[in-house]
Amino acid sequence: MLLASLLTAGWLAPAVYTHAQSFTLSTAVGDIQVPLIHVSPGGTLTPPGTPVAPPFTAPAIFAAPLPSGSGARALGAAGAFTAIADDATAASWNPAGLIQLERPEVSAVFRLKREDDHHSSADAAYRVGTDDHSSYALNYLSAVAPVRILERNAVVSMNLQEVFDFSHRFRAEFEQHTGSHSRRTRHAAASDTVQTHYALENGYIDLTEQLTTMQTTTVRQRQSTTMLGQVDFEQEGGVQALSPAFALELTPTLAVGAAVNVYLTGLTDGQSIRSHTFARYTGALEHRVSMRDERRTEGTWNYTGMYVSPTVQVPLDPESGEVPSHTATERDETVTRHAFEGFYEIDDRIDDFAGVNATFGALWTASSRLSFGLCLDLPWQASARQTKTIRSGVQVEGGPAESDQTVAARDVTFDFPLYWAAGAAWRWTDRLTSSLDVSQTLWSDYVYHAEGDPRRNPLDGSSYGEHPVDDCWAARTGLEYLWVLTKTEIPFRLGLSCEQRPSVGSPDTYGGVSLGSGISLGQGANKVILDVAYVFTWGRDVMGTLMPGQTGSLETDMNRHDLYLSCIYHF
Structure with missing residues (x-):
């Protein structure tokens, strides 16, 4: 009865005292230490796996085809030949001019070229210098025969001419x-009921806890990469044309002419149009992962119990209260550093190139x-068949080397533009x-x-019309x-020229002088x-869109030297 009266009076009312890892619950039969626990919601965020080197793709480099002039005589006068056109190369300059040839003849023209490109970039992480490349080719081959048709003078000819030169080279280092x-x-959150039996000296307590744990897990990942590399681009090949031509004298002062041009590749060098891009790079990456796991638990408790003595057993009145809110936080951070190296290579080949058009002229x-x-x-x-082979490989320090190769072949078409020229010639004297x-x-x-793709701008690979290209004058x-x-x-002979060449945004302007x-x-x-004939061509601040991503930063000063040698034999 003494115990009951004390409880009723409040002298032995339950008291709660919190410690770092537990709380003390004072009861009529003694104090109990109740551990502060968390209910596991189950599951957590897993840290990222081993870092890998970032993917690298070599840039697609776009070099415009360069029209090739024909003949040492015409190019010695800078190509101002439309109103003269009095040798076998008239089939390319103005077919009507063939009418001026009075004897059968054959001719051949050879070309040698050297180009120096001095690049500069406003991007400090993009280092460029000077590229030089040279080539030689059969520029023109022809056979001409005057004939009479319907009592009129006429001339027929068969010509093999160089039309486009695709040769180009570019190198750069990048960071x-x-x-x-x-x-x-x-x-996440979880709730659970925890029941614990406590046997004490003066009795026992059955404690029931209703606990709710809120868990917040945060994973932060930071990766930084430094990469140094070099890209080397080289393009070769050209387009030639087989051109049967015909000129007819309508009146003693007026002649007309036409040529049918069958465009092919490999006629003079046996090679297709091809480009090769090779990039090699090395680098280092730092991978930092930090995890923070926080669990906050709160809840309520209640207990029942029994006071036990050698002579009496007295049930304790049920009691309840709140479990002290408690939080546990765990942190972990790992930092890994790896070196890596890799390469990326693109072989692009244009085969079975073929097309036909006509050239008309009047004199x-x-x-x-x-x-x-x-x-x-x-x-x-x-029309052509394009085969692109891509090879790549990368190895992270301490890991296996990985490599890949893909080959894709598709039918492609190129739409080449209309060209016109008008000229005048003045004979000051017979000489x-x-x-x-x-x-x-x-x-x-x-x-x-390309088959299955939308039409594209050949100068930068963008969708056709997205980056318009202006028409060019000369x-x-x-x-x-x-x-x-x-x-x-x-x-x-002496000649001067000023011509525009295609570029995204606005044309590039080139000057030329010839002897x-x-x-x-x-x-x-x-x-x-x-x-x-010797032709010197220069361009300043040109080819700004040669490298994607460097538009506005890359500038090129170009100097080109061409030497043409021709031989004409009259029968």
Whole structure:
């Protein structure tokens, strides 16, 4: 009865005292230490696995095709030849000019080229320098025969001409710093009932706890990468045309002509159009992962019990209360550092290139001193088979080397643009002639289309129309002086040119100066004419879109040297 009266009076009311890892519950039969526990919600966020080297893809480099002029005589006067066109190369400049050839002849022209590109970049992480590359090719081959058709003078010819030169080279060193950060948080809650029996000296307590645990797990991942590498791009090949041509004299002062051009590759060098991009890189990555796991638990308790003595057993009145809210936090951080190296290689090949178009020309001799010429080269489409082989490999320090190779072949088409030229020539004397040409190429119509893909801009690979390309103009002027000797003739030629070439945004502008000369050997039949021409072409701040991602940063100063050697034999 004493125990009951004390409980009723409140002298032995339960008391709760909290310690770091437990709380003390004072009861009528003694104090009990109740551990502070957490209910596990089950599951947690798993830390990321072993870091891997970031994927690397070599940039797609885009080099525009460069139209090739024909013949040492024409190019010695900078190509201002539309209103003159009085040798076998007239089939490419103005087919109507063939009418001026009075004897059968054959001719051949060889070209040697060297180009120096001085690159600079405003991007400090992108280091470029000077690239130089050279090539040689058969520039022109022809056979010409005058004929009579319907009582009119006419000329027929068969020509093999170099149309486009795709050769280019580019090298650069690059440095990349990349970083990534991610954070994932998981919230979970769980509730449980915990029952514990406590046997004490004066009795026992049956404690029941209703606990709820809220768990928050946060994983932060940071990865930083430093990469150093070098990319080397080389493109070779060209497009040639087999061109049967015909010229007809309509009146003594007016002639017209036409040529059918069958475009192919490998006619002179047996090679297709191909490009090779190779990038090698090394780097280091740091991978930092931190985890924070927080559990906060709260709840209620209640107990029943019994006071036990040698003479009496008295049930304790049920009691209840709140479990002290308690929090446990665990932290962990790991940092790993790895070195890696890798390569990325692209072989791109264009085979079975074929297309057909026509070139029309007119030549009007307005007077003994003045003549006008007009040439129209129709737009055309080329079909081809493109095979792209991509090889890549990477190895992270301490890990296995990984490599991959894919080969994709598709049918593709190229839409080449219309070209026109108009020219005038003035004969100051029988020995001195000057000429002027203006021409335009509608490069805005230049399109690349791969099977299954939308049409694209060949200059940067973007969707056609996304980055428009402007049409390009050119102006050329030339001067020829003929030094007539007793048994030979020696010409001296000079030419200047200003031309635009296609580029994304706005055309690049190039200047040119040319010098030419030659000598004739013999008279009439068996006459041989040898010609030579040197052409120097320069461009400043050009090819700004050569490398994707460097638009506005990359600038190139280009110097190109061409030497043309030709031989004409008259029957």
